[in-house]
Amino acid sequence: MLFSLLAAALLAPTMQAAPFARGVTPPRELLDTAVAAPIAKRLSLDLKSGGVVKITGGTDKVVRIRVTDGGKPCGDCGVTLEQSSAGLELRSTRAASAAGKLQFEIYVPEHFDLQLASAGGEVSIEGVDGEIKGQTETGALELRRLSGIVDLQTKRGNVTLRESYASGRVHTTDGRVLLEDVGGTVAGSTASGKLIERRVERPVAQ
Numbered sequence: 403m404l405f406s407l408l409a410a411a412l413l414a415p416t417m418q419a420a421p422f423a424r425g426v427t428p429p430r431e432l433l434d435t436a437v438a439a440p441i442a443k444r445l446s447l448d449l450k451s452g453g454v455v456k457i458t459g460g461t462d463k464v465v466r467i468r469v470t471d472g473g474k475p476c477g478d479c480g481v482t483l484e485q486s487s488a489g490l491e492l493r494s495t496r497a498a499s500a501a502g503k504l505q506f507e508i509y510v511p512e513h514f515d516l517q518l519a520s521a522g523g524e525v526s527i528e529g530v531d532g533e534i535k536g537q538t539e540t541g542a543l544e545l546r547r548l549s550g551i552v553d554l555q556t557k558r559g560n561v562t563l564r565e566s567y568a569s570g571r572v573h574t575t576d577g578r579v580l581l582e583d584v585g586g587t588v589a590g591s592t593a594s595g596k597l598i599e600r601r602v603e604r605p606v607a608q
Contacts, residue, residue: 435483436466437490443532444489444515445508451480451494452521452539453504459512459529459547465490472503479504489515524559543572552588561590 445465447455469479480496481504494504504523510516512529518536526544527534535553542559545552548566555561555573560580563572567585579590582600590597 434468436464437483438464443513444517445510446489446491446517447506447519447536448491448493449504449506449518449520449523451496451504452523452541453494453506454523454525454541455506455508455518455520455538456526457508457510457516457528457530459510459514459531461512462509463511464509465511466509467492468507469494470505470507473505476504518554525554525556527554542577543574545572549586560595561592563588563590 449455467483469481470476471479479494481492481494484491484493492506510530513531515532516527516530516534516536518525518538520536520538520541522538522540524541524544525538527548528546531549533551534548535551537555537557538559539556540558541556543554543556543561545554545561545563546565548563549568552563552566552568552570552572555575556577557574558576559574560577561572561574562580562582563584564582565584566588568588569586571589571591572579573591574595575593576595577592578595578598579592580598580600581588581590581602584599584601585603587605590599
């Protein structure tokens with residue numbers, strides 16, 4: 403079931419979630435939608451445009467997505483949202499060189515899986531418990547209050563993981579990695595930079 407992101411009008415003052423529907427061709431001046439997610443437990447992002455991504459987990463059983471171009475409405479952001487048995491997939495199709503400064507502001511249920519592939523841009527993820535994987539070509543990773551399995555990397559940029567309990571790894575090819583107030587078996591690594599650990603607790607081997 404494929405459709406363009408619904409227009410801003412779908413976000414009524416009550417913030418009720420809009421259901422999926424076929425054949426919807428809304429205006430494309432501002433991409434702003436809320437989708438009920440009673441079944442979907444996963445959001446995949448395939449961002450050929452790159453862009454600044456901010457994902458926040460919360461108690462609502464709703465996925466909310468807002469896309470702007472440098473904070474302003476997009477005439478044509480080139481973004482679509484698809485639902486399948488695997489969950490939701492958000493795609494941006496414009497080339498990175500023509501994308502401007504797309505900003506993706508996303509809210510998901512706190513227990514949710516994320517898969518990210520971005521052509522570049524800072525990524526911020528906070529308050530999500532699940533399987534959180536992927537990479538951005540360039541840009542910092544700012545991660546806070548994560549749990550579950552984490553496997554995230556950037557090819558160029560700093561990585562910060564705070565107030566989390568997880569397994570897996572965070573990595574940068576060129577930049578600094580900071581783990582602060584972190585527990586579990588999650589590891590940080592950098593090919594060219596400094597690894598800093600502050601108040602990191604590892605489980606004791608039995």
